[in-house]
Amino acid sequence: MAGGLLGTDVVTQIGIIVRDIEKTSQAFADFFGVEKPKWFLTDTIDKTQATYRGEPCYGRAKLAFFKLGNLDIELIEPDEHPSTWREFLDQHGEGVHHIAFVIQGMQEKITLLAGRDMPLVQKGEYTGGRYAYIDTVPQLKVAIELLEND
Amino acid sequence: MAGGLLGTDVVTQIGIIVRDIEKTSQAFADFFGVEKPKWFLTDTIDKTQATYRGEPCYGRAKLAFFKLGNLDIELIEPDEHPSTWREFLDQHGEGVHHIAFVIQGMQEKITLLAGRDMPLVQKGEYTGGRYAYIDTVPQLKVAIELLEND
Numbered sequence: 532m533a534g535g536l537l538g539t540d541v542v543t544q545i546g547i548i549v550r551d552i553e554k555t556s557q558a559f560a561d562f563f564g565v566e567k568p569k570w571f572l573t574d575t576i577d578k579t580q581a582t583y584r585g586e587p588c589y590g591r592a593k594l595a596f597f598k599l600g601n602l603d604i605e606l607i608e609p610d611e612h613p614s615t616w617r618e619f620l621d622q623h624g625e626g627v628h629h630i631a632f633v634i635q636g637m638q639e640k641i642t643l644l645a646g647r648d649m650p651l652v653q654k655g656e657y658t659g660g661r662y663a664y665i666d667t668v669p670q671l672k673v674a675i676e677l678l679e680n681d
Numbered sequence: 682m683a684g685g686l687l688g689t690d691v692v693t694q695i696g697i698i699v700r701d702i703e704k705t706s707q708a709f710a711d712f713f714g715v716e717k718p719k720w721f722l723t724d725t726i727d728k729t730q731a732t733y734r735g736e737p738c739y740g741r742a743k744l745a746f747f748k749l750g751n752l753d754i755e756l757i758e759p760d761e762h763p764s765t766w767r768e769f770l771d772q773h774g775e776g777v778h779h780i781a782f783v784i785q786g787m788q789e790k791i792t793l794l795a796g797r798d799m800p801l802v803q804k805g806e807y808t809g810g811r812y813a814y815i816d817t818v819p820q821l822k823v824a825i826e827l828l829e830n831d
Contacts, residue, residue, distance in 0.1 A: 535712055535713035535714030535715070536711075536712055536713075536714070537712075537713075539750065540713050540749040540750040541749065541750035541751050542695070542749060542750070542751060542752055545692070545695065545777075545780065547821075547822050547823060548822075549822055555820075555821070555822060558820040558821055559821060561685075561686075562685055562686055562687075562817070562820070562821060563685035563686075563687075563690050564685030564686070565685070599690040599691065599692060600689065600690045600691035600692070601691050601692060601751045601752060602692055602751060602752070623773065623776070625822040626773070626776065626777065626822055626823060627695075627776065627777035627780075627822075627823050630695065630777075667712070670705070670708040670712070671697075671705070671708055671709060671712060672697050672698075672699055672705060672775040672776055672777075673697060673776060673777050
């Protein structure tokens with residue numbers, strides 16, 4: 532049984548920051564022999580109630596998902612407003628931004644991780660659930676995204 | 682059925698470059714509530730027959746593996762000699778270096794991908810199989826590792 536801080540050890544998603552979601556989506560579609568998925572824009576802040584480093588997060592992103600055999604690849608093209616996605620692109624360029632886990636009890640997990648020096652960076656609501664990015668980079672060398680679905 | 686260039690869409694491994702494999706292994710062990718695995722050193726070139734950018738590869742690395750629910754996390758601490766691992770650490774610092782797929786027919790895959798402007802960067806033998814790193818970064822924004830087990 533999976534223990535640990537998250538209560539799960541299944542990686543549900545690998546998130547990759549890109550500059551051009553159309554171009555990179557086409558490359559992934561060609562590589563894996565699937566249809567290019569349509570990207571969609573994350574919701575506005577009135578719906579997401581998103582925060583980034585404790586402030587309202589007006590940053591949005593284009594997202595596209597590829598369902599691979601055992602997890603999803605999420606492509607993320609940030610807009611120009613501040614967000615964890617924009618920050619990563621500015622600091623590191625394109626590349627793997629996070630690995631995601633489906634958890635239960637979002638606030639409890641955020642509090643637990645913060646107590647281990649793994650602070651919340653950004654969180655928000657989406658239709659049917661919510662997400663939180665945790666800064667686990669000093670410890671794990673990659674950020675973790677928590678996903679909770681209702 | 683999984684098609685595409687690899688003949689598989691199952692991500693078997695996420696490879697992360699680290700500076701201190703002891704410290705990062707302990708962090709992963711604590712995070713996932715498991716024992717810290719022992720790291721081991723990759724074999725010498727007489728066993729690996731490794732090449733890096735077409736030249737003999739004397740670069741070696743300490744490796745540690747965490748078996749998560751649906752894939753492995755591989756931690757990689759490069760030594761000072763040239764390798765794809767050392768190059769990544771020097772250029773990007775710590776972080777996700779590759780995602781790996783188990784394939785069949787290594788040389789055919791390498792040739793197929795090279796024909797799509799996805800060149801071989803490094804390859805080598807290990808006990809029971811062989812690996813190849815492919816530079817898919819321009820297209821996919823992450824490198825791909827091919828693994829073939831006998």
